[in-house]
Amino acid sequence: MRAKTTIVAAAVCLVCAAGLIAGCTPKQSDTAPKPTEGDGAARQETTLTPEEQAVIDGAEGTTNDDINEEFYPGKEYLDGLWDKWDMIATEYAPEIRTLPNGQMVQRTPTEYEVNPDAWQIQAGSNSYNTYWLDADNRGCESCHADLNAVLKNMNYEHPIAWNDELDSKTTLQQCLFCHSYAPGYIAKQYEFGTLMHAIHSGKRASSKFTTEYEGDCMSCHNATENGAGLELWDLTKYTRLWGINDVENVQGEFKTDQTMTQAQDGVFSYDWMHAYYDNMRHGAGVNGLNLDMPQSLFDEWTITVNGNVGKEYTAKLPDLIKEAEAAGVVVNKTSKMVCNWNPVGGGGVTNTEITGIPVSWLVEKAGGAKDGTTGVKALRADGSSKRAFAKNKLDAGEALLVYKIGGEYLDATRGYPCTNWVEGVDAQINSKQVDTYNVTNEDIDYTDKWAGTPNGWQNEAKVPMNKPNATIFGVPDGLIVQNGQPYTFNGFVDAYDEKIASVEFSMDRGETWTKYDIADMDRNKMLWWTYTYKPELEGAYCLTIRATTESGMTSFETQTVMFNAKDKMPSAEETTVLQTAGLVPVKADTAATDNGDKK
Template sequence: MTAKRTLAVLTLCLVFGFGAVAGCAPQGASEPAGEGSAMPATGEEPQADSHSYTDEELAVIAGEEGTTHDAINEDVYPGKDYIDQLYDRWDAVAEEYAPEIRTLPDGRMVQRTPTEYGIAPGAWQTQANTNSYNTYWLDADNRGCGSCHADLGAVLKNMAFEHTQVWNDDIKSNLTVQECINCHHWAPGYMEKNMEFGTLMHAVHFGQRHKVQFSDEFGGNCNSCHNATDNGQGMEMWDLVKYDHLWGINNIASEDLKDASFSFEQETTQDNAFSFEWMHAYYDQMRHGAGVQETNLPQSLFDSWEITVDGLVGAPYTATLKDLVAEAESAGVVIEKTSKIVCSWNMVGGGGISNVKITGIPVSWLVEKAGGVQDGANGVRAMRADGSSKRSFSLDKLNANEALLVYKINGEPLGAKQGYPCTNWVEGVDAQVFSKQINAYTVADDCPPDFNDSKYCAENYDGSPNGWFDENGVIVNRPNATVLDVPEGLVIETGKPYDFHGYVDAYNERISQMEFSFDGGETWTAYELKDADPNRVVWWHLQWTPPEQGAYRLTVRATTAEGSESKQTHTVLVNAKDVLPAQEETTVLETTGLVAPHAVAADQA
């Protein structure tokens, strides 16, 4: 077979699945540089790299007359010099296209694309124990949001138009494109138009303002964000399917996950209560502006703030917040406890959740001062001072002292963003009813007929939906099992325990079980959560030791005692290495907002 004929056959093997075609070379076979080669040229001819053979072996390699069967073995055979050159060329390509390792501003390293250790032992591409299917052929280092935006949260923080605060630095959540899709796909009452994520993102990247930067400076095209398939799914989002296509991800079945240990606790608190910074009403704008500028709202606002208790009560009244706090503290009815706040729109992987220490007056005590609840009432409305909200909570929450007028968080007066001077707080439900700067509690008879009817609450903007509905009427984030503080492709050390951690929550439902998968959801390892309190965030920990080098993906999901199961799962990727690279061997990032993709950075180096 001539050299050109050999190249043609090898090229067909590459195009048709690396050996999937009958008669082709083993999986992953490549071709040396030359005419018709798909490989980038690094020299005129691929040269063997310091291979030493005896004269007798060289004769066998040259195919000289007299060669016998006994002289041929796996180390020496006719044409071995050509294969040596092929391996050398493939090694050079693998080195040139080694997955990029970045050092983040916090000093941690990430490798977004797996190294292909040990793929198909015995196949050609494993000769150097690494190869470049992921990076050379799939161009994975230059695909997905992370190729340009090392931290999507940083992108939103620094965009020209302020974005709602969906990041949470206190718990170190990592924003993903799935969260962006969820919100921009279906959010009636919040988004002007639904199912607009694709429209928005294509306009952002290919519109007049950014198309030159995206296309020319960053080499962006459709393949940067999408995966074109023959599976009938059309143009998939690369970030949502990449782990199904990348080589080199180690799978561990549940029966082999023997060294992992699970634990959970609910006492850890954050410095601040998470807050979506909507700007719907003028009080929203006041809070947001004062919070951004760290303006301390005056004590006089607290001292003069009035709270009214009216509606179906025996003796409606109005009193200043200052006097109510003094009286409640004197009576010893003030409650201090750890409690959670979580947004109904907090998607899987999101940061819209916190545990904090709250100090507040039971609303039941305020209502008793008004003569108690009268017949016919079915709930209590929390009325915001600017009239922008009048959501309600159930009498069950009132009677259980799970509804509080909160005036301190973590022992300090509320900040502007938290609703100074006071906010309504209802435990075990989403934050829709956590009305900031509340000035009235109205005992009413027109509240939701069933506060557990999430659909009714969502459609009527009343009560707490306790989750977010998609266009099919399904709650997609109850329960929500999320991994925290694992940037995409985090580099960890082989043989050393690593603490995966995060939270799991289900609003008003109790988490009963968490499950973990290290093989893409084929098998699961389950852990029972006993006596988890639905009024506080469950912080979970899974300590695990990577057994060998390579990429590993962890997927998490959960179940509630009431029977709800995760509709969306959260997956993170880590890369375990025997020896961590030196920082100077990596791409050191000074910012995580917008960075040059790997190929562009290499060209500019």
């Protein structure tokens, strides 16, 4: 529906109201002064038809159905307003981008449907978001179309928080998750605002931000009158923008799967987080090097089991593998790995095929664990990790010495020649290049995020922020889809050591939820989901997801994605075609590029 059509509908309501009010208005006296020439309100006198006069007088028996807007003398004035705002709506139409990967996005909703009782929009539909709020020029992605690309290409090398295999999309919500309360991981707590203001307004970058991109405080913030102060635009925009279609008790087709796996090169790795050798492992796998690791490292690698055992035991890795294969104890299975620090919407998850030797079998080779054993420390050869897992993981066979992922021997990034692997807990215990299992009788807090194997990230109040974690993949902000055709969303839900009991979706921004129960699942595998929805009305929609565990825990943070359903899909020539997803060229330059990009 074009803006003019919407205004016409509103104008009819005005005419109806005018007709009703006219019946209560005293008739103008015949002696009343007539407009003089030059009077700005002067109009050429016309003779009204009986029908026109009936509308003006509100004649008895006149109903809304009898009113024809063409009879109303104010129609000429409204036509002028329509023309004016049609031009503004065209000039300020929401920008549509074609991203380097071919996806089309419209970050600001088109105001197809608005409240007919809101008088502010009767002569300004399809321009509130862009003309007044300037929404196309606000938020991180107004300048950075893909925050994954920003992290990948920044001067300071950032840990690999993205996951190309699963198509996770980095968002401001994820940035704040890490750059807030993260003692031991982030040196400066609650410094995200300090960092971002310095980057954008400091001497090194301020001229580009303020001059070329015409950036200011409102580029990132939203100023309120309700006491909330300066909000971050990206976190509040879906409650501020007009034109989002709310669907009560949304209905779609929900499916789950636990069989989908990633090959080794798709297994996430938050690299170089810890120590010198971790940096070396990372360096061997980045920039397309994928260096072949020396066979001698594998052949000479030793595994030692010591501590609270019958007798310390050491053997070379190849010998252990041969002996374990002969004994029939080698484990081949699908298993998940989830980072304790993985934010809602993040890609720090994996479901993959692992091949390994049970640590319990290795402990038995050392004479078994003595009485009083509380757990096992998995020690890296470089001494950079002393994390421990509880004895119940040993007894349940959930701790493995892994030397293959996806049927292939480990590469450098995944810890060649071997890594520890413990199921149902934080991936930090999966120590790369492990060479020692120290069976301990120490009184260790095995839920501690530094000494043990925690299950989810907690804030200062000890509230789990990502347990359960319900995430949507593959939807950049404002993704354009075909209206009237089913579209399938996908993602995962996980709760570390707990099973997921239900998944819920909302398409009216959290007012109502549609619940899908999970009959049963393997908590040591990822629970992937798909949700197929067919939009019926052209316009923008917001999809929100949350989950509940078998113990009753519900998502502390939820993820929301916005998408646009179009009756007619735009062609690339009708969009701003981006050749880069990091720092988007300024709009003034985009149309002039040699590749013919145009808005």
